[in-house]
Amino acid sequence: MADVISFAPQHEEELSDEQMQEMLAQAARRRKENASSVAPVDKDDGVVKAGQFNFPKLNTGEMVQPYVSDAGDVATVDRSRLLGEQDRKLSNQIRKVEDPVAVKKKMLESKKATSGEQWYNMPRTDLTPELKRDLQLLKMRNVLDPHRHYKKDGGKMRPPEYSQVGTIVEGPTEYFSGRLNNKDRKKTFVDEVLSSEKDTGRFKRKYGDIQTSKTSGKKSYYKALQAKRSFDPKKR
Helix, strand or coil: CCCCCCCCCCCHHHCCHHHHHHHHHHHHHHHHHHHHHCCCECCCCCCECCCCCCCCCCCCCCCCCCCEEEECCEEEECHHHCCCHHHHHHHHCCCCCCCHHHHHHHHHHHHHCECCHHHCCCEECCCCHHHHHHHHHHHCHHHCCCCCCCCCCCCCCCCCCECCCCCCCCCCCCCHHHCCCHHHCCCCHHHHHHHHHHHHCHHHHHHHHHHHHHHCCCHHHHHHHHHHHCCCHHHC
């Protein structure tokens, strides 16, 4: 670029003719430089002439080979490129067709098989004969110990819809006197009651007392029972 000559700021009346000529020459040089940096335009149609700009080359990478190739008048397809290896293996397998109604019914049954996540997925009650006897014994638990009083639960025994039987396992910090020996462990509540009955003999004793009261006086017991049934408190 041409050297630019600058002058100290002076009043217009103090500029000499030589300074004015130099300033005009600088303006002409700047205008010429600006005109040379602009691409030449065709005066006829105003289009920039080709070859005036250098465009960067773009790397397109590897071109995808076509799937279809022409062999004369026949077009052939490369089947190995139509499906991936994993999709090809899946397509060659046997497909199982299921009835949507049966699938929906099976899903509902599996959903009803447990009580849900809010109740820890407790399974549906499998009412075996052993479990049925245990539930009946729990309902009649007030006769096992006369010193314990439970809430009266009248009506017929109905098993719960969802239930699960567990085993109590003693912790390592529990004292040895609070643990049960393996020979004392029973599988069901009925077995535990029968085992305790062998030690105490309470039910056998109570049964003997009832039989004694019934057999004493022979018919007097039944007469007293009938008198109680026919007793009317309004006649008093």
